[in-house]
Amino acid sequence: MAGNSDPLSPRAKLAVTAGKAVAAASRAAGRGSGSVIGGRVALKLDPDLLARLAQNLDCVLVSATNGKTTTTRLIAEALRAAGPVVSNALGANMPAGITSALAGGSESKFGVIEVDEKYLAGVARDTDPKCIALLNLSRDQLDRAAETRMLAENWREGLAGSKAVIVANADDPLVVWAASSSPNVIWVAAGQMWKDDAWSCPSCGGVMQRPGDDWFCGECGFRRPTPSWALSGDHVLDPHGSAWPIHLQLPGRANKANAASSAAVAAVFGVPPQVALERMYQVQAVAGRYDVVQFEGRDLRLLLAKNPAGWLETFSLIDPPPTPVILSVNARGADGTDTSWLWDVDYTRLTGHPICVVGDRKLDLAVRLEVANQQFQVCENLDQAVQLCPPGRIEVIANYTAFQDLRRRVGN
Template sequence: MAGNSDPLTPRAKLAVTAGKAVAAASRAAGRGSGSVIGGRVALRLDPDLLARLAQNLDVVLVSATNGKTTTTRLIAEALRAAGPVVSNALGANMPAGITSALAGGSDAKFAVIEVDEKYLAGVARDTDPKCIALLNLSRDQLDRAAETRMLAENWREGLAGSKAVVVANCDDPLVVWAASSSPNVVWVAAGQMWKDDAWSCPSCGGVMQRPGDDWYCGECGFRRPQPTWALSGDHVLDPHGSAWPIHLQLPGRANKANAASSAAVAAVFGVPPQVALERMYQVQAVAGRYDVVQFLNRDLRLLLAKNPAGWLETFSLIDQPPAPVILSVNARGADGTDTSWLWDVDYTRLTGHPIFVIGDRKLDLAVRLEVANQHFQVCDTLDQAVQMCPPGRIEVIANYTAFQDLRRRVGN
């Protein structure tokens, strides 16, 4: 580890070795990266392993409902300007996957770690982070995730008194409520397209007033804090008022917001905005997201959208009609089995596009599109849908496990 003055105990070394062996066996058997099962085995052998692995690293934690995998990648690229980075780049964001990632980073100076919202408080306790980035909170996995206000409360309690610098989105009232218990917060104006989880005050339950980009509670006075960093068009405004151009190959406003938060995190470690933003340009795709792949002689752009906020952002990336759109929705364990969230998505934004529907829950989606008065065709497979599409590039939008299915099928 960096400056490894406190080597791992024999037990910890055994746990790391065993975890890596199990992960390798899992990969050899064609069962994925093996990072989760490897981490589980390692933690079973040494329950304190995550804390031990993190002790000589400058740790950054990134948590949110949407954008954490991409933001983790952008921060990692920026911090490489200051030293070697270890990161859970493939998105295994619970303690087992995080432990596996850190076990592979023996020469790292920084750890940039994506954390599932429900595990943030515990992982922060174990890893003693120098910085925590909080981007947004919205409804997701309705069958098993706590209601968003409860998640915000969990963050607020878990981060109270934390020594970490908390870089938080001041445009999301739930994030502000969660971060306000921390003594050291850097506020970023990163925007909030999806507002349907933030109409009531997280502090008192009163109705939130939202004049323009501002927000406040008319009953208890809880209000939007003044940001020191801000996204402004294609630029990041730093605390000195300087505007730095955002250089990204990733599309859309949401990724510019991710870049603004990432620049604020990089600055905590002394990486200037210009350097941080230039390094982010290297990122073309994140775990397959935004990739354009050739399949059946067509160009498919793969887009991930896991919940209503994510679908709203994704629709904003799609060009005007007539680009054909393939939608794929599953409801397996990793997606959440409750698909009622489909009714919170405004599918009228797809009006004019030829729409093709696939996935385990294609009939749920078909009913929703019927009610939204959209013209669509239900298909059995990706191959069938692609062959039915008119010529030109195809936009393919899928939720989590449907996205993994797509990547396997197109060989990505």
């Protein structure tokens, strides 16, 4: 934890130096940021390096299926009101990427760390965090991710002995079940738009009753806890009942929910809601997400959606018809190679929008849109799709590697 001023051991310093050198070489070769390969090399040389780098930091970990990267950015901005922050802001969220990020923040007071859901328990052991934010759990990467109930089980077991303050979404039964093993939980009513992974009780398997915004299991009595923080329209309600306005440049209800959770986290570190929420206004785009770029005489808004819950939230924030929509889906390693999740997405919400389809799996998506009775055109590439759209705003929605392809093409 913070306050321990032990310098890094010679071995740890060597590991950091070697990792940075490898990362620089990777960048020079045009192979991305180099943070992951640099972190892997550093951890090979000193397997305890992540724990050593974290020992001088007050850390907060952020994990979820959706919203991790954005919430990490919002929390980092809020905590800068209280001191220097180091963060894996570009989303390299497994141990190697996290180690690489922390190695660059030797003068920092706070570590704000996005963590892949599968690695949360291990990273929590290594970093001894002061706070852990748990936002949501839903189906994602069906070919390789554990079923959501198993992920919740891993969180529940891994966090049971943690001294960290857990800031958890009271509206997601899986998150509540995972967090309930912890002695110190702050509940936030952040909402849950996608409910299809939360109809059976994670505690006993019974059918979940969901009247209004409430939820409970009629069989074992597992129920929604009373939140002390809440998202209410365009305001965050704090534990004293005060309403603080949310000012964001990021669009949509999901980002207001992220801001509510971030304000609760900031308060754990002594940053008041008004200060935290004002600072969050600085965040305009997150690793290219929500950016509006000029391309071929049109204004393209770049939106990332990686799984059914993410697509549902994204559909809720796009401009109304007849704004054209370009959809791009790949199924490479980083996306998950199974595209059956497309059938879980309600594409009837795009009715009235002219739709163009691109990406490696454009034909999979075309079949899905055909069944959903949508009007669409299959295009060879982004350029062709953009040319089919009139001048003005175009909403571009893509999954992970498709989004990276789009950013490269538009020079973002």
